[in-house]
Amino acid sequence: MTTISCKGLPQISECAKFVIDLCEGQKVWVFKGELGAGKTTLIQEIAKQMGVLDRVSSPTFSLVNEYQDQAGVAFYHFDFYRIDDVEEAVEIGVDEYFHSGSYCWVEWGERVAELIPENFALIELLKGDDEMREITVKIILDGE
Ligand SMILES: Nc1ncnc2c1ncn2[C@@H]1O[C@H](COP(=O)(O)OP(=O)(O)OP(=O)(O)O)[C@@H](O)[C@H]1O
Ligand SMILES: [Mg+2]
Numbered sequence: 001m002t003t004i005s006c007k008g009l010p011q012i013s014e015c016a017k018f019v020i021d022l023c024e025g026q027k028v029w030v031f032k033g034e035l036g037a038g039k040t041t042l043i044q045e046i047a048k049q050m051g052v053l054d055r056v057s058s059p060t061f062s063l064v065n066e067y068q069d070q071a072g073v074a075f076y077h078f079d080f081y082r083i084d085d086v087e088e089a090v091e092i093g094v095d096e097y098f099h100s101g102s103y104c105w106v107e108w109g110e111r112v113a114e115l116i117p118e119n120f121a122l123i124e125l126l127k128g129d130d131e132m133r134e135i136t137v138k139i140i141l142d143g144e
Helices: 009-022 039-049 086-091 094-098 109-115
Strands: 002-006 028-032 064-068 074-079 103-107 120-127 133-140
Touching (some): 002 009, 009 039, 028 039, 028 109, 039 120, 074 094, 086 094
Parallel strands (some): 028 103, 074 103
Antiparallel strands (some): 002 133, 120 133
16 A cells, blocks of 8 residues: 655646556556545546547546547546446446456446455545645455
8 A cells, every 4th residue: 555645736647657557457446535536637647648548537427438549449437426326337337347458447436336346456535735635556456
């Protein structure tokens, strides 16, 4: 488990790089933090650094957005904030996405906790004053 302080948006690129390095080897990355903690903002920067060409924004009308890099490699961005029933996630085939071998970035994954794979990266964002954020990365293996 590693924690860093992100002292504001000018540091976001450095923070994203740190997260990418620590999450290496994991395909499912779960971003946890209260409303406005900065999950989407961090995912936008991570996506940019990983070569995503599309505009990155939280999926609103669906549960998932698909992005691609220059080579056509797919990346998936989920937001389960508005989900009423885990069944909705099952219906869109979340399990297949999570086991597809593609990178999956997940907001509000705690709302579908039972569908999150055994192995994943957990990125927790803690909101401090103004633009301060504490970012903790934990690699969860076999659900622990
Ligand atoms: N250090 C920082 N890291 C990330 N976001 C920051 C930081 N400082 C300030 N912000 C701001 O905080 C806000 C975070 O909004 P964002 O949509 O990323 O949060 P979120 O966690 O995805 O919220 P939601 O739960 O509603 O999806 C943005 O306005 C962003 O500019
Ligand atoms: Mg968001």
